[in-house]
Amino acid sequence: MGPRFATPLLDYLAPREGAVPPVGGRVSVPLGKGRRAGFVLEHLDGSEVPAERLRPVLDVLDAQPLWDPATLELLRWAANYYCHPLGQVLAYAMPQQLRRGGKVPAAPVRWRGRNKALGDAPGLLARAPRQREVLEALLAAGRRGLAEEALAALAPGWRRIVRTLEDKGLAEAFEPGAAGLADMLREAPFALSAEQSAAVNAMRLDQGYACHLLDGVTASGKTEVYLRLAEKVLASHRQCLLLAPEIGLTPQLAGRLMARFRVPAAVLHSGLNAGERLRAWADARSGRARLVVGTRSAVFTPCPELGLIVVDEEHDPSYKQQDGFRYQARDLAVMRASSAGIPVVLGSATPALESLLNVRRGRYAHWRLTKKVAGTRPPLARLVDLNQHPPKGGLSAPLVRAMSAQLDSGSQVLLYLNRRGFAPVLMCADCRRAEECSHCDARLVFYRRRDLLICHHCGAFRRPPPGCGNCGGPLQSIGRGTERLEEELQARFPDYPVARMDRDNVRGRRRLEHILGGIRERRYRILLGTQMLTKGHDFPGLGLVGVIDADQGMFSQEFRGPERLAQTLVQVAGRAGRREQPGLLVLQTRFPEHPLLRQLLKEGYAGFADAALDLRRSTGWPPFAHLAVLRASAPEAASVRAFLIDAKDSAPQAGGFAVEALGPAPALMERRRDRNHARLLLRSSSRAALQEFLRRWIPAVRALKRPRRVTWSVDVDPAEIG
Ligand code: ADP
Ligand code: ZN
Numbered sequence: 001m002g003p004r005f006a007t008p009l010l011d012y013l014a015p016r017e018g019a020v021p022p023v024g025g026r027v028s029v030p031l032g033k034g035r036r037a038g039f040v041l042e043h044l045d046g047s048e049v050p051a052e053r054l055r056p057v058l059d060v061l062d063a064q065p066l067w068d069p070a071t072l073e074l075l076r077w078a079a080n081y082y083c084h085p086l087g088q089v090l091a092y093a094m095p096q097q098l099r100r101g102g103k104v105p106a107a108p109v110r111w112r113g114r115n116k117a118l119g120d121a122p123g124l125l126a127r128a129p130r131q132r133e134v135l136e137a138l139l140a141a142g143r144r145g146l147a148e149e150a151l152a153a154l155a156p157g158w159r160r161i162v163r164t165l166e167d168k169g170l171a172e173a174f175e176p177g178a179a180g181l182a183d184m185l186r187e188a189p190f191a192l193s194a195e196q197s198a199a200v201n202a203m204r205l206d207q208g209y210a211c212h213l214l215d216g217v218t219a220s221g222k223t224e225v226y227l228r229l230a231e232k233v234l235a236s237h238r239q240c241l242l243l244a245p246e247i248g249l250t251p252q253l254a255g256r257l258m259a260r261f262r263v264p265a266a267v268l269h270s271g272l273n274a275g276e277r278l279r280a281w282a283d284a285r286s287g288r289a290r291l292v293v294g295t296r297s298a299v300f301t302p303c304p305e306l307g308l309i310v311v312d313e314e315h316d317p318s319y320k321q322q323d324g325f326r327y328q329a330r331d332l333a334v335m336r337a338s339s340a341g342i343p344v345v346l347g348s349a350t351p352a353l354e355s356l357l358n359v360r361r362g363r364y365a366h367w368r369l370t371k372k373v374a375g376t377r378p379p380l381a382r383l384v385d386l387n388q389h390p391p392k393g394g395l396s397a398p399l400v401r402a403m404s405a406q407l408d409s410g411s412q413v414l415l416y417l418n419r420r421g422f423a424p425v426l427m428c429a430d431c432r433r434a435e436e437c438s439h440c441d442a443r444l445v446f447y448r449r450r451d452l453l454i455c456h457h458c459g460a461f462r463r464p465p466p467g468c469g470n471c472g473g474p475l476q477s478i479g480r481g482t483e484r485l486e487e488e489l490q491a492r493f494p495d496y497p498v499a500r501m502d503r504d505n506v507r508g509r510r511r512l513e514h515i516l517g518g519i520r521e522r523r524y525r526i527l528l529g530t531q532m533l534t535k536g537h538d539f540p541g542l543g544l545v546g547v548i549d550a551d552q553g554m555f556s557q558e559f560r561g562p563e564r565l566a567q568t569l570v571q572v573a574g575r576a577g578r579r580e581q582p583g584l585l586v587l588q589t590r591f592p593e594h595p596l597l598r599q600l601l602k603e604g605y606a607g608f609a610d611a612a613l614d615l616r617r618s619t620g621w622p623p624f625a626h627l628a629v630l631r632a633s634a635p636e637a638a639s640v641r642a643f644l645i646d647a648k649d650s651a652p653q654a655g656g657f658a659v660e661a662l663g664p665a666p667a668l669m670e671r672r673r674d675r676n677h678a679r680l681l682l683r684s685s686s687r688a689a690l691q692e693f694l695r696r697w698i699p700a701v702r703a704l705k706r707p708r709r710v711t712w713s714v715d716v717d718p719a720e721i722g
Contacts, residue, residue, distance in 0.1 A: 008085075008087070009041065009086070010029070010031075010038070011044065011047040011048075011049050011054060012027075012029050012054065012055060012056060012057050013054050013055065013056040013057065014056065014057060015027075015056050015057045015058070015059070015060060016056050018060065019060070019063070020043065021040045021057060021060040021062070022040065022062065022063070022064060022065045023040050023041065023042060023043060023065060023072070024039065024040065024041075024065030024066055024067045024069070024072045025039070025040055025060065025061065025062030025063070025064065025065050025066060026038070026039055026040075026061035026062050026066065026098070027039070027040055027057045027058075027059060027060055027061060028057070028058045028059040028061060029055070029057055029058060030055050030058060035058060037061070037101065038087070039087065039090050041076075041086070061101065061103075062104065064104075066094060066098065066104070066285070066302070067093075067285075067302045068285075068302050068303075068304045070306075070336075070339060070340050071300065071301075071302040071303070071336075073339060074300065074332065074335065074336050074339065075089055075090055075093055075300060077335065077339075078300075078325075078327055078332055078335075081691065081716060082325065082326055082327050082714075082716045083628075083694055083698045083714045083716060084324075084325045084326070084327075088324075088325060089325055092297070092324070092325050093297070093300035094281075095274065095277045095278040095281045096274045096277065096278075097274050097275070097277075097278045098278065102278070104278075104282050104285070105278060105279060105282050107175050107282070107283070107286045107288050108147065108148060108175075108288075109148065109173040109174060109175055110144070110145040110146060110147050110148070110173070110174060110175075111138055111145050111146055111148070111151060111162050111171055111172070111173050111174075112138055112141065112142070112143060112144070112145030112146070112171065112172060112174065113135055113138035113139040113141075113145075113165075113170060113171055114169060114170055114171060114172055125170075128164075130155060130157075130161055131161055131164060131165055133154075133155065134151070134154065134155050134158060134161050134162060134165065135165055135170055135171065137151075137154055138162075138165075138171055145174065175288070183262070184234070184261060184262040184263045185231055185234060185235065185260075185261055185262075185263075186259075186260055186261065186262070188224070188227065188228070188260070192221075192224070192225075192228065193221060193369075193371070193373065195216075195220075195221075195367075195368065195369045195370065195371070196221050196224060196225055196228075196369065198367070199212075199214060199225055199367040199369070200225055200228045200229060202365070202367070203229060203343060203345065203365075203367075204343070205229065205232050205233060205236070205307060205308060205342075205343055206236070208341045208342070208343075209337055209338045209340075209341050209342060209343065209344075210343045210344075210365060211334055211337065211338075211343070211344050211345075211346065211358070211363065211364045211365070212343065212344070212345045212346070212364065212365045212366075212367060213314075213346050213347075213348075213351055213355050213356075213358075213359055213364045213365065213366050213367065214345055214346065214347040214348075214367050214369070215348065215349075215351050215366060215367065215368050215369070216347065216348075216349060216367075216368065216369025216370070217349050217369065217370065217371070217372060217378065217574065218349050218372070218571070218574030218575070219372045219373060219374065219538065219574070220349075220369035220370070220371060220372055220373060221369055221373045222312070222347045222349075222369060223253070223256055223312070224373075225345075225347075225369075226242065226310045226312070226345065226347065227256065227257070227260050229308055229310070229345065230242075230257065230260075230261070230291065230308065230310075231260075231261070233307040233308045234261060234263060234290055234291075236307060237305065238305050238306065238307025238308070238342075239284070239287065239289070239290050239291070239292060239303045239304075239305045239306050239307060240290065240291050240292070240306075240307060240308045240309075240310070241292045241293075241298070241299075241301065241303055241306060241308070241309045241310070241333075242257070242291070242292070242293045242294075242309075242310040242311075242312065243293075243294060243295065243296065243298055243299060243309070243310065243311045243312065243319070243329060243330075243333060244293065244294070244295060244312050244313070245295065245296075245312070245313045245316035245318045245319060245535070246295065246316075246318060246535060248509070248512060248532075248535065248537075249312075249313075249535060250267060250268075250269045250293055250294060250295055251267070251269075251509075252537075253293055253312060254267045254291075254293045257291050257293065261290075261291065263290040263291060264283060264288050264289045264290055264291075265289055265290065265291040265292070265293065266280035266281070266283045266284045266289035266291070266292045266293070266294075266301070267280060267293045267294065268280050268281065268284075268292070268293070268294030268295070268297070268298045268301060269294055269295045269298075270295065271509055281301060281302075284301045284302060284303050285301070285302040285303075285304070286304075287303075287304050287305050295318070296318065296319050296320075296321060296329035297321075297329070298329075299329040299332045299333050299336065300332075306336075306340055306342060307342055308342060308343055308344070308345070309333045309336060309337050309342065309343075309344040309345070310344070310345045310347065311329075311330050311333050311344070311345070311346045311347065312347050312348075313347065313348055313535070314330050314346035314347060314348045314351065314352060314355060315348045315350050315351055315352040315355070315567055316348075316535075317564070317719055320719040322719065323713075326713070326714075326715045326716070326718075328717055328719075330346065330352075331717070333346075334346075346364070349570060349571065349574055349605070350566065350567040350570045350571060350605050351609070352563075353563055353609060353612060353613055353616065353622075353623060354622070354623045356609050356613060357613060357623045357624075360613075377582040378582065379545065379573055379576040379582055379583040379584055379585040380582055380583075380584055380585065381573065381584075381585040381586075381587065381601050382398070382584070382585065382586050382587070383550075383587050383589055383592045383597060383601065384396045384398045384399060384586055384587065384588045384589070385589065385590070385592040386588055386589060386590045387590055391588065393485075393488035393491075393492060394417075394480050394484075394485050394488060394548055395488075395492070395546075395548075396588055398586065399546050399586050399588060400492070402544055402546070402584055402586055403493070403526075403544060403546065404493075406543040406544040406584070407493065407496050407525055407526070409543070411541060411542065411543030411544065412519070412522065412524070412525055412526070412527060412539065412541040412542045412543065413525065413526050413527070413542070413543065413544045413545075413546065414526075414527045414528075414529075414533060414539065414542055414544070414545045414546070414572075414575055414576070415485070415489075415526065415527070415528045415529075415545075415546045415547075415548055416529065416530075416533060416534065416545065416546070416547050416548065416572045417480070417481070417482055417485055417528065417529075417530065417548040417549060418530045418531055418552055418553075418568070419479075419480070419481040419482065419530070419549075419552070420445065420456070420481050420482055420483070420502045420503060420504050420530060421445035421446060421447050421454065421456075421481035421482070421483055421484075421504070422445075422446045422447055422448040422449070422477060422480075422481055422483040422484045423445070423446045423448075423477030423478060423479050423480060423481060423484055424443065424445055424446075424478070424479045424480075424481060425443050425446075425477070425478040425479055426443075426444065426446045426453060426464060426475050426476070426477055426478070427475065427476060427477075427478050428467075428468035428470065428471060428473045428474070428475055428476075429473055429474045429475070429476050430468065430471050430473030430474070431468060431470050431471045431473055433468055433469075433470045433471075434478075435453055435464065435465075435475070437455035437457065437458065437460055438460070439455065439458050439460055439671070439672070439673055439674045440455055440457045440458050440460075440669065440671055440672045440673065441669050441670055441671045441672070442455055442456070442457050442669065442672075444461075444462075445481065446464065446477050447483065447504075448477070448483065448484070449483065451463060451464065452464070457669065457672055457673070458672065458673045458674075480548075482500055482502045482504075482505075482528055482529065482530060483500075483504070485528060485548065486498055486500045486528055489526055489528065493525075493526060496525035496526050497523060497524050497525060497526070498524065498525075498526045498527075498528055499515050499518060499519055499524035499526070499527050499528065499529075500528050500529065501515060501527065501528070501529030501530070501532045501533045502529055502530040502532060503530070503532065506532065516537060519539060519541075520539075520540075522541055527539070527542075531568070533572075533575070534568060534571045534572045534575070535571070537575075539575055542575055542576055542583060543576070543581075543583055543584065544576060544583065544584045544585075544586065545572055545573055545575055545576040545583065545584070545585050545586070546585075546586045546588070547569065547572060547585075547586070547587045547588060548588055549588060549589075550569065550587040550588060550589040550597060551589050551590055551591055551594075552565075553565040553568070554591065554594060554596065557668060558668075558720050558721060559616070559621045559622070559721070560719065560720065562596055562612060563609075563612055565596065566596060566600055566605060566608045566609075566612070567605075569587070569600060570600065570604075570605045573585045595611075596608065599611055620683070620685075622717070624685070625683050625684065625685055626683070626684050626685070626686070626687045626690045626717070627681065627682065627683050627690075627716075627717065627718055627721075628681075628682040628690060628694060628714060628715065628716045628717070628718070629679050629680070629681055629682070629714070629715045629718045629721060629722065630644070630647060630679060630680040630682070630701065630712060630713075630714050630715075631667070631677065631678075631679045631712060631713055631714075631715065631722065632644055632647075632677075632678060632679070632710055632711065632712040632713075633672075633675040633676060633677045633678070633710070633711055633712075634675060634676060634707065634709045634710040634711070635674060635675055635676065635709055636676060637666075637670075637676040637678070639706075639707045639709065639710050640664075640676050640677070640678045640710060641664055641678060643704070643706045643707070643710045643712065644663065644664035644678055644679070644680050645664060646704050646706070647680060647701050647704060647712075648661050648663070648664070648680055650697070650700040650701060650704060651693070651697050651700075652693060652696040652697055652700075658684055658685065658686055658689045659682055659683070659684040659689055659690055659693040660682070660683045660684070661680055661681070661682055662680065662681040662682075662683065663678070663679055663680040663681055664678050664679065664680055665678060665679060665680075665681070666678050667679055667722050668721075668722055669722075677722075679721070679722065681721060682694075690716075694714070694716065698714060701714075
């Protein structure tokens with residue numbers, strides 16, 4: 001392990017010799033008896049620490065700042081806003097290899113022969129055949145020269161050889177620049193639709209900050225709008241930063257960009273190894289990469305010439321980091337754009353209620369793409385009341401009929417069930433006791449093929465017992481997960497191969513690509529999956545989408561529960577619809593009169609969102625209120641509670657903060673991983689008041705005496721209360 005970063009703010013003298021280390025660069029400093037790595041955050045004229053106690057910086061690790069001033073400012077802002085130590089935020093925002101003390105790699109260079117070499121070389125190199133060979137290759141490559149990798153393949157020890165050629169004035173290194181930009185922008189193969197061009201033309205890229213919500217149904221051509229905007233940004237010699245919610249979708253978006261633009265790009269996601277990640281980051285930072293694509297943490301990538309930010313699927317929950325440094329990347333993207341004075345585009349088929357409220361309030365411009373590009377109509381939706389059509393093996397008769405018709409006509413069918421395993425509950429038929437996790441307040445999920453009971457919260461697993469531990473009665477599996485439905489489907493439709501996509505069956509990108517390939521080639525006819533299936537993938541052969549249990553999540557205790565459910569249902573439904581004909585959507589429910597389902601069917605997502613916003617307003621939840629959660633846990637309940645009560649008592653009273661502190665209350669899942677979890681909820685109608693409150697309160701909480709076993713965290717703008 002390399003150096004760990006010190007988190008407190010400390011004063012040091014500039015190093016005894018050499019240049020003053022830049023703000024935003026790493027240094028190594030003495031701390032106590034040891035040495036630690038740190039960042040230079042400010043140059044001060046004086047210090048409150050007495051001069052005799054100030055020690056000088058030992059080493060300067062970066063001659064240049066790691067971040068341009070604007071990105072560094074964003075990081076500072078985020079640390080402050082999300083109440084997280086700045087040192088940890090900076091360490092989080094840089095590639096692992098730099099965290100371990102590594103160097104920022106220099107921009108890659110290419111080598112080419114110099115003109116004079118043509119005349120002089122033969123004489124000069126008569127006795128140096130290896131130099132001669134390399135020079136000939138360089139000359140043969142012309143003005144574009146050769147990349148270092150090509151030279152490495154050509155001649156071992158090439159570095160020394162080209163340096164010698166350079167000394168003799170026969171070769172030179174150069175940085176491949178953005179020369180010949182016109183050449184790098186390929187033309188789009190089609191004209192924009194009226195709705196698309198209205199949006200593209202109205203989004204001015206040269207008039208400072210503006211936030212645009214691009215609200216377009218699935219396959220309405222949102223990505224095409226991003227591409228056209230990126231083209232303008234590239235042509236004006238600026239960089240473009242695009243965020244996608246998942247690693248699975250990042251290469252897809254990157255692929256579409258690369259197919260359109262021949263410019264250097266940096267793709268950042270968690271599937272890269274440390275070296276690739278550092279390289280991509282350094283390319284963005286040096287300005288070499290003109291397109292920067294990545295998942296949520298890419299919002300912190302330094303881009304010195306940024307001209308546009310795009311956040312695709314802006315409603316997606318994965319933009320919120322749920323542990324450690326808890327931040328919302330979409331919100332930070334808007335913040336970054338506003339301080340950089342550039343436009344930002346948020347795209348979604350199901351915009352977050354926050355974004356829609358900003359539209360209502362006139363802060364965001366609203367662009368709608370209402371039609372699918374291919375001209376297919378939205379899917380025909382049908383609710384199936386499971387009370388009237390009791391399901392067999394999870395499928396009601398109307399769903400089976402619709403499936404058979406589609407499959408027989410050659411279409412593919414997608415079934416959505418967001419529950420993994422064979423059955424969510426294994427229960428005694430006599431005394432009704434369910435098998436539970438011994439570390440969590442949770443039932444164990446039964447996996448029949450592996451003959452295991454697994455806890456989805458802590459990962460604990462064990463063999464199912466032969467009978468009930470309480471009364472010895474027989475155990476039966478209740479309910480159904482994807483593993484069970486897969487078996488049932490194979491039994492019922494033996495002629496149609498089933499692709500199951502969930503985290504148990506699809507681990508890693510390779511396997512995902514493999515299954516997606518099989519679906520595209522129609523080797524699979526029935527696709528069964530969890531959330532994993534709903535995101536972004538385009539399945540052109542799909543005629544029917546069936547939602548096995550539309551009620552799942554309907555009774556969530558989280559305030560965002562209905563919003564998430566509506567987004568999921570609309571996103572799943574968006575997969576349906578082949579080019580030639582409208583798709584079918586079948587929703588199985590036990591609550592066909594539920595207002596959420598009624599609204600979605602009658603008025604679509606927009607109608608749902610309007611009503612949901614009104615409800616949030618009248619009940620005082622975000623985005624009409626602003627929240628923070630202080631969560632704590634310990635092996636036993638008493639110390640968690642005592643800590644949270646102390647924390648509540650230390651809340652600033654003076655100044656009349658309009659902030660309510662609610663709790664302590666036990667977490668929704670009180671016992672998890674052998675720890676007891678509880679929380680305080682802070683709520684205010686004013687974001688500024690809540691921030692002011694946190695500014696004073698969190699330092700007081702940090703200073704509290706607490707038993708060592710109590711750990712705590714603060715979550716500003718939480719996605720869930722928990
Ligand atoms: P979204 O991002 O909204 O899901 P895409 O941008 O991926 O939609 O567009 C869906 C499909 O339609 C893509 O294959 C895309 O290449 C194509 N497409 C987009 N805009 C047009 C257009 N104006 N004319 C023809 N095809 C288009
Ligand atoms: Zn558990």
